[in-house]
Amino acid sequence: MSKIIDEIKLGKVLVSDGAWGTFLQQKGLLPGECPEEWNLSRPGDVLSIAQSYIDAGADMVETNSFGANYFKLKNYGLENKVYEINKTAAELSRKAAGADRYVLGSVGPTGKLLMMEEVTEDELYDTFKQQSLALEAGGVDAIVIETMTDLDEARIAVKAAKENTGCAVFCTMTFDKILTGEYRTMMGISPVEMVDILVGAGADVIGANCGNGIANMIEIVKEIRQVNAIVPVLIHANAGMPHYCDGVTTFPESPTDMAGRVKELVLAGANIIGGCCGTTPDHICQVHHAVKSL
Amino acid sequence: MEELLSKLAECVEFGKINIASPYPPQMKGQEGADEITRKALDQGVHPQDILSKGLMPGMERIGIKFRENKVFVPQVLMSAKAMSTAMIHLKPHFLSGAAKQKGTFIIGTVQGDLHDIGKNLVSMMVEGNGYNVVDLGTDVASDKFIAAIKEHPGAFVGLSALLTTTMASMEKITKDIKAALPDTVVTIGGAPVNNDFCQKIGADCYSPDPQGIVEFLNSKVA
Numbered sequence: 099m100s101k102i103i104d105e106i107k108l109g110k111v112l113v114s115d116g117a118w119g120t121f122l123q124q125k126g127l128l129p130g131e132c133p134e135e136w137n138l139s140r141p142g143d144v145l146s147i148a149q150s151y152i153d154a155g156a157d158m159v160e161t162n163s164f165g166a167n168y169f170k171l172k173n174y175g176l177e178n179k180v181y182e183i184n185k186t187a188a189e190l191s192r193k194a195a196g197a198d199r200y201v202l203g204s205v206g207p208t209g210k211l212l213m214m215e216e217v218t219e220d221e222l223y224d225t226f227k228q229q230s231l232a233l234e235a236g237g238v239d240a241i242v243i244e245t246m247t248d249l250d251e252a253r254i255a256v257k258a259a260k261e262n263t264g265c266a267v268f269c270t271m272t273f274d275k276i277l278t279g280e281y282r283t284m285m286g287i288s289p290v291e292m293v294d295i296l297v298g299a300g301a302d303v304i305g306a307n308c309g310n311g312i313a314n315m316i317e318i319v320k321e322i323r324q325v326n327a328i329v330p331v332l333i334h335a336n337a338g339m340p341h342y343c344d345g346v347t348t349f350p351e352s353p354t355d356m357a358g359r360v361k362e363l364v365l366a367g368a369n370i371i372g373g374c375c376g377t378t379p380d381h382i383c384q385v386h387h388a389v390k391s392l
Numbered sequence: 393m394e395e396l397l398s399k400l401a402e403c404v405e406f407g408k409i410n411i412a413s414p415y416p417p418q419m420k421g422q423e424g425a426d427e428i429t430r431k432a433l434d435q436g437v438h439p440q441d442i443l444s445k446g447l448m449p450g451m452e453r454i455g456i457k458f459r460e461n462k463v464f465v466p467q468v469l470m471s472a473k474a475m476s477t478a479m480i481h482l483k484p485h486f487l488s489g490a491a492k493q494k495g496t497f498i499i500g501t502v503q504g505d506l507h508d509i510g511k512n513l514v515s516m517m518v519e520g521n522g523y524n525v526v527d528l529g530t531d532v533a534s535d536k537f538i539a540a541i542k543e544h545p546g547a548f549v550g551l552s553a554l555l556t557t558t559m560a561s562m563e564k565i566t567k568d569i570k571a572a573l574p575d576t577v578v579t580i581g582g583a584p585v586n587n588d589f590c591q592k593i594g595a596d597c598y599s600p601d602p603q604g605i606v607e608f609l610n611s612k613v614a
Contacts, residue, residue, distance in 0.1 A: 120556075123557055128504070129503070129504025129505065129555065129557045129558045129560070129561055130503060130504035130505070130506075130531060130558075170506075173506050209506075209507065209508070209509070211469070211509070213466055213469060213470070214469055214473075247465075276461040277460065277461045278461060282461070282464060283464075284464065284465050284509075285464055285465050285466055286463070286464030286465070286466060286467075339584075340556040340584050342556060342559045342560075342584065342589060343592075345560050347556045347557070347559070375556075
């Protein structure tokens with residue numbers, strides 16, 4: 099069992115990092131530009147993002163590899179650089195994390211729909227295997243499969259990472275609150291439905307990311323805990339829904355708002371807390387302090 | 393004929409493609425949109441009636457259920473698949489002029505954004521509700537939209553975006569279209585978009601779900 103899971107089993111609450119995409123945009127990433135290509139062309143900027151989260155007190159930092167799978171990179175003509183981009187992503191975050199903090203290799207969805215026969219199960223498996231192996235080669239401690247909405251794709255990604263690497267495997271899905279007040283992914287999956295499938299596929303940690311702010315995450319964690327009291331739960335909450343005005347995007351939830359919910363989230367059963375879109379090193383710094391004062 | 397068309401509407405609503413399709417489980421072994429459309433044409437049902445009394449009610453019902461969160465993306469995609477299977481049989485009749493669509497809808501994901509699931513959903517819903525759809529794909533710039541509108545005068549436009557960062561692109565494209573062809577009706581949708589944004593950039597309609605776009609278009613052609 100990996101060290102990170104051991105720490106959780108000992109009852110420790112860990113802090114993860116905040117947003118990458120919106121941070122890269124602040125540093126000048128343009129719409130239509132490939133974020134993961136920056137690992138090769140602007141490694142200094144990528145490293146500085148990872149470093150800022152480590153400096154903020156995060157116990158772990160993700161890699162800039164969310165869209166670095168074969169299918170997404172193909173959109174930019176970079177499908178031959180899957181290995182290089184992922185391995186470099188892992189090395190950059192490792193450089194920031196040092197030996198003492200953890201690195202989570204980020205793996206996002208392919209954007210291809212199984213049910214529309216845009217891709218086969220085997221192709222998905224091979225795609226996630228390829229990306230996970232490259233992240234492992236760059237030195238990640240865990241693979242974090244995130245922003246999943248289709249349970250089949252999530253399951254295949256978990257299996258591919260678990261069966262082909264020695265890394266711990268995390269998987270988080272993205273839930274919206276629907277009209278009935280329940281939570282569902284875009285593909286109709288509830289937090290409860292997710293649990294057994296992902297744990298059965300080999301996930302060491304499950305949870306939710308993105309969504310709409312941290313308050314919803316408390317309810318999602320409670321729902322997961324109704325059916326599984328043991329599996330470690332990871333939450334990467336965004337800072338609410340973005341507001342766009344005159345070319346500037348702002349997110350409603352401040353670092354204080356987020357930190358103010360940490361206690362409730364932990365009581366609900368979360369083991370790792372970090373941010374998603376719109377969260378900054380300030381958010382993570384305040385979450386870190388909130389966790390320390392639990 | 394009425395029975396055949398209501399059966400077709402049901403196939404579209406529940407995503408029954410053809411007799412071989414195992415989906416949905418409760419319709420296993422039954423004829424699907426494919427067989428029923430062929431049968432209707434063979435029996436001399438007018439293609440216009442197949443569209444407006446078979447496909448459109450089915451698509452409308454799934455669109456409403458989707459808006460009400462009673463079904464999710466997979467069910468809508470299956471409905472759309474059933475609908476497009478039927479459409480293959482109807483296409484020649486649209487081309488010959490024997491049956492008419494309500495208008496043309498040009499859709500694309502805006503420049504800088506490569507996400508296409510939402511765009512495809514809207515595209516299929518609009519097509520299934522009786523429009524000719526011209527899908528320009530993803531990462532589409534102003535000039536491509538404008539060229540397509542010139543090719544299809546009077547066409548409606550749909551702009552899709554998933555990323556918050558490409559909202560600026562949506563604003564630019566809307567303004568470029570309105571500057572070049574002021575009478576063009578522009579509709580927008582996507583996760584980060586809302587009605588305020590729609591008003592601010594001068595677009596004509598925002599909807600959080602595909603059915604809203606269909607209803608707006610219908611109100612324009614009525």
